[in-house]
Amino acid sequence: MSKAIGLYAPSQEADRWRQIKALDVLLKNEELRRQIAENGYNYVRSNLTWEKISEQKDKIVQEVLNKREKGSRQKRNGNINIISAKSGKDI
Numbered sequence: 001m002s003k004a005i006g007l008y009a010p011s012q013e014a015d016r017w018r019q020i021k022a023l024d025v026l027l028k029n030e031e032l033r034r035q036i037a038e039n040g041y042n043y044v045r046s047n048l049t050w051e052k053i054s055e056q057k058d059k060i061v062q063e064v065l066n067k068r069e070k071g072s073r074q075k076r077n078g079n080i081n082i083i084s085a086k087s088g089k090d091i
Contacts, residue, residue, distance in 0.1 A: 003039055004032075004035060004036055004039060005036060005039045005040040005043050006036060006040065007022040007025065007026065007036070008022075009021070009022040009023075
């Protein structure tokens, strides 16, 4: 069984023939439409829960904080003070 959850067809004007071909494939293949619908539903139920979304948000926030901390410890050029990320004081 295929794990496809959709068909990709670029949206640019020059790629209209690919969009038409993708629609034609879907119109002619009922089993593929059913598989894509079922796989898409299962993907959403498994991956887009509030718990998973919260975990992804927490991961992004932590990455931003880590980058900020790392940036505050790096030596900077010019007349900018170097701040310790742990103490928040000039070093």
